[in-house]
Amino acid sequence: MGIARKTDVSLDWLLAGTGPMRRRQAAEPSGAGLGRAETDGRLIGRLTEKIMTLYKEMGVAIALHQAAERAVEEHNRIVAEIDDPDERLIQIGEVVAALRLELRSRTAHAASGKHRA
Numbered sequence: 001m002g003i004a005r006k007t008d009v010s011l012d013w014l015l016a017g018t019g020p021m022r023r024r025q026a027a028e029p030s031g032a033g034l035g036r037a038e039t040d041g042r043l044i045g046r047l048t049e050k051i052m053t054l055y056k057e058m059g060v061a062i063a064l065h066q067a068a069e070r071a072v073e074e075h076n077r078i079v080a081e082i083d084d085p086d087e088r089l090i091q092i093g094e095v096v097a098a099l100r101l102e103l104r105s106r107t108a109h110a111a112s113g114k115h116r117a
Contacts, residue, residue: 007068007069007072008022009021009068010022013041014068017045021039021041021044022039038079039075039079040075040085042085042089043075043078043079043085043088043089043092044068044071044072044075046089046092047070047071047075047095048064048067048068048071050095050096051067051070051071051096051099052064052067054096054099054100054103055067055103058100058103058104060103060106060107070099074091074095078091078095
């Protein structure tokens with residue numbers, strides 16, 4: 001429940017994938033909030049799953065709320081750039097590849113004992 005409160009994510013959406021993602025959206029009257037990025041629940045779910053899997057494969061710890069926050073950031077970027085929901089899913093591979101490089105870089109810096117400025 002703390003994850004839902006901190007990120008303003010609806011508990012129904014987080015647990016069951018139903019309803020609006022943000023609690024604020026549920027309270028807004030119809031038509032309010034127009035102009036905001038559309039929420040693609042399937043995309044966020046798959047991004048979260050892939051992020052969690054990648055971290056596990058690389059032996060790096062990540063909390064579910066951190067993976068979900070990263071997934072939402074990537075979701076928002078993808079939705080802003082691509083209209084077709086099916087084409088958005090193709091971007092998941094690119095997100096995972098970029099994240100893999102980021103994690104490798106991070107672990108290489110940690111292993112060398114050097115800290116990034």
